[in-house]
Amino acid sequence: MPNIGYGSEAQKRTKRLLEALLAYANGELEDCDHLKIEVKWQTEKQLVVRTEARFLAELTAKDQSNGKLNTIQIKEALTHLEDFLEILEDDRTKTKGSPDWHFKLKLWSKDKAENLRRFEFEWKTRKQQKSKKDHNVHPDSPDNPISSIAGIDGRQVCHEMLEAQNHRRLTTNPLTTGDGVIFELDEIYVPLGLVERKQRDRRSGDVSPEQGSQLYEPEAQDEIIQTFQQDQFFEQVLRQGRSRRIAIIGEPGAGKTTLLQKIAAWVLDNTEDVPIWISLADLQGKTLEQYLLSDWLKAATRKVHVSQKMEEDLGELFNSKRVWLLLDAVDEMTVGAQSLAPLQLIANQLTGWVADARVILTCRLNVWDAGKNALEAFDTYRNLDFSYGDAQTPDQVGQFIRRWFKDNSTLAERLRAQLDKPGKERIKDAVKNPLRLALLCRSWALAQGGLPNTKAGLYQQFTEALYEWKQDRFPTSSTQRQELNKALGELAKRAIASSKTKFRLEHRLVESVLGKSDADLFQLALQLGWLNQVGVAAEVENLGEKVYAFYHPTFQEYFAALVIDDWHFFLDHKPHNPIKGTYRIFERQWKEVILLWLGREDVPYEQKDDFIKALVDFKDGCGEDFFDRSRYRGFYEYRAYFLAAAGIAEFIDYSQSDEIVAQLVKWGFGYFHIDKQKWITFLDSIKKGARATLAETNRSKVIAALVQLTESTEDKSIRWQIAYNLGKIHPGSQTAITILMQFIKSIESESIRWQVAESLGKIDPG
Incomplete structure (x- = not known):
């Protein structure tokens, strides 16, 4: 069995299992009848347990903590109770190959609180005793493979150094500290899967912004060697030692540093090896060897001066091949006067005694894939995005x-439900990235269950937060930010206007706006993560050319919206000579840019007002002789009107919003003609377009208009349609539920009753 550590993670998991067992034995847990766990108090201090590891794992999901332990962690916890604390007596007759567990816990009391208090005391005492015992073992003994540094156990030195480096703190804490929000990593961490990658991705074609995260996913299945869940990665790759050189790569905020933190904790808790963490930005021009022998060693030993003996001790520690050198953020290294790329610098420095370490590093995609890779021998892994859950994924x-x-479940459920609403596809895709999801949670918390009134306001918050997140590594002034935002906006605008790919940017296009790749703006955009290399081109005409993407397509659209000063960029109508006009309002790729532009606070009200009026009053001159102009509009006139309706969701101060929503409702569901005394409806294409737009426009006004419409008609079929659409726009709407319930009771047709019931189930699940 592999060595099992006694760090804080191991202690926490062991305590959690003990606490769950005691709570179960004392009848404190509910809904546990399905668990096959037999417990019996033989005496006041002896508890007999018969079960399987999988049921103990399920039991830990019933306590007050988040998540649950897996079966491997359960078995390790039982081992700690038996071998370390010596309070578990294994009564199994067969221990290999059997899932059954039969053991006796020799406790201090029947009281749970008293047992947990004594657990903490015993763990601390035994750990100190074990540490002293380890220090007294002769250095040449095979039982003591870890060298000492300055007379202190090398593992203890490294452990204390990691604690000093706050390796269990969430990386977004610097952003949220000012809000009074600070997390320990384990409080919020959700394990991500990983893929092992073969080579640089070759990029062709384009993606839609609604699936923009695909820009950072391996493009072809043959580029993926294997996919791992995190536990599998730890067991199959780390524990089994498949490689001594590993690179974790990905886009900004993909969880690279967080995974490295979890690896550090895993090494401490599951092995007797020594993890050493180096944030590569701290090298400041020094080599790894220089940094380790001076800065790191001084900080770790808390010595003003480092002796030659201490340096030799550190070298011996590396020579033992028990050191895990965890190098964070190759992309943040200071290259200085050297012309070598960061990867080449690292390769040159992994020599001598430093090379005896097992190395795991993190690196951004744009650095890892930038030309010749000096670390090509490293096994490469990428974090998967967060999933939204289906039959295979949580x-x-x-x-x-x-x-x-965790302290406000109502806020949590409201935010999660918000992401499933129509019109949220872009933001839903964007926040599969852990950092962007953290930023969304921060915004939601600051507004106490709301987001900025406009999408532009939300992305402005995101943008400012991302600048602040990188401020310590890549400081920028307000002037620099404005200059970079303007350049990124121009680049974004040109790319979206391109007849080729709009969200995969060729190197030559980026250079045409930001300057050569070594220019300040280009470098700053890469350092801050606004642009990232996502592969190389696969097209014949530019085969092998670097391909870039914005942090997410939604940011590209936001930056483009920032540099558009006049609404005539979207629409410059020349009714008598349309070929001379500008009609971007009818080009799908500009719709989100238009909506973001309308949400900008710095655009004058008059500009937005004129634009919406131009859309509402747009005349296309089509079909004048073929249909009744008093009742119908031209094809492009409807499209312009629908865009105006979507726009007022962002231009929330528009004075004619009620009239626009009323017109949509009329087109979507018809109206009662007083003179003809009948309900008048419109063509199906108009109805569908109007109903779809109702989900995009001002939600509160739509709900009010639909509720009012249900009260103005007794026609069951129309009320059903209204109720169903109301429920889609406003899930859980009591008005919609009441109408559908009445309809189910009053209709005789079984097939229609089933249809209505299905509609009701979608509006109010359960």
């Missing part, structure tokens, strides 16, 4: 949100 986004709002 709802990791929901898990993260619930852990962030």
Whole structure:
């Protein structure tokens, strides 16, 4: 069996199992009847347990903590209770190959609180005794493979150094500290899966912004060697020692540093090896060897001066091949006057005694894939995005949100539900990235269950937060930010206007706006993560050319909206000579840019007002002789009107919003003609367009208009349609539920009753 450590993680898991068992034995847990766990108090201090590890794992999901232990962690916890604390007596007759567990716990009391108090005391005492015992073993003994440094156990030195480096703190804490929000990593961490990657991705074609995260996913299945869940990665890759050189790569905020933190904790808790953490930005031009022998060693030993003996001790520690060198953020290294790329610098420095370490590093995609890779021998892994849950995957986004709002489950559930609403596809895709999801949770918390009134306001918050997140590594002034935002906006605008790919940016296009790749703006955009290399081109005409993408397509659209000063960029109508006009309002790729532009606070009200009026009053001059102009509009006139209706959701101060919503409702569901005394409806294409737009426009006004319409007609079929659409726009709407319930009771047709029941189930699940 592999060595099992006695660090804080191991202690926490062992205590959690003990606490769950005691709570179960004392009848404190509910809904446990399905668990096959037999417990019996033989005496006041002896508890007999018969069960399987999988049921103990399920039991830990019933206590007050988030998540649950897996079966491997359960077995390790039982081992700690038996071998370390010596309070478990294994009564199994067969221990290999059997899932059954039969053991006796020799406790201090029947009282749970007293047992947990004594557990803490015993663990601390025995750990100190074990540490002293280890220090007294002769250095040449095979039982003591870890060298000492300055007379202190090397593992203890490294452990204390990791604690000093706050390796269990969430990386977004610097952003949220000012809000009074600070997390320990384990409070909020949701494990991500990983893929092992073969080579640089070759990029062709384009993606839609609603699936923009695909820009950072391996493009072809043959580029993926294997996919791992995190536990599998730890067991199959780390524990089994498949490689001594590993790179964790990904986009900004993908969880690279967080995974490295979990690896550090795993090494401490599951091995007797020594993890050493180095944030590569701290090298400041020094080599790894220089940094380890001076800065790191001084900090770890708390010595003003480092002796030659201490340096030799550190070298021997590395020579033992028990050191895990965890190098964070290659992309943040200071290259200085050297012309070598960061990867080449690392390769040159992994020599001598430093090379005896097992190395795991993190690196951004744009650095890892930038030309020749000097670390090509490293096995490469990428974090997967958070999932939303299906038959094969858990709802990791929901898990993260619930852990962030662990003290306010109502806020958590409202935010999770918000992401499933129509019109939220872009933001829903964007926040599969852990950092962006954390930023969303932060915004939601600051507004106490709301987001900024406009999408532009939300992305402005995101943008400012991302600048602040990188401020310590890549400081920027307000002037620099404005200059970079303007350049990124121009680049975004040109790319979206391109007849080729709009969200995969060729190197030559980026250079045409930001300057050569070594220019300040280009470098700053890469350092801050606004742009990232996502592969190389696969097209014949530019085969091998670097391909970039914005942090997410939604940020590209936001930056483009920032540099558009006049609404005539979207629409410059020339009714008598349309070929001379500008009609971007009818080009799908500009719709989100238009909505973001309308949400900008710095655009004058008059500009937005004129634009919406131009859309509402747009005349296309089509079909004048073919249909009744008093009742119908032209094809492009409807499209312009629908865009105006979507726009007022962002331009929330528009004075004619009620009239626009009323017109949509009329087109979507018809109206009662007083003179003809009958309900008048419109063509199906108009109805569908109007109903779809109702989900995009001002939600509160739509709900009010639909509720009012249900009260103005007794026609059951129309009321059903209204109720169903109301329920889609406003899930859980009591008005919609009441109408559908009445309809089910009054209709005789079995097939229609089933249809209505299905509609009701979608509006109010359960």
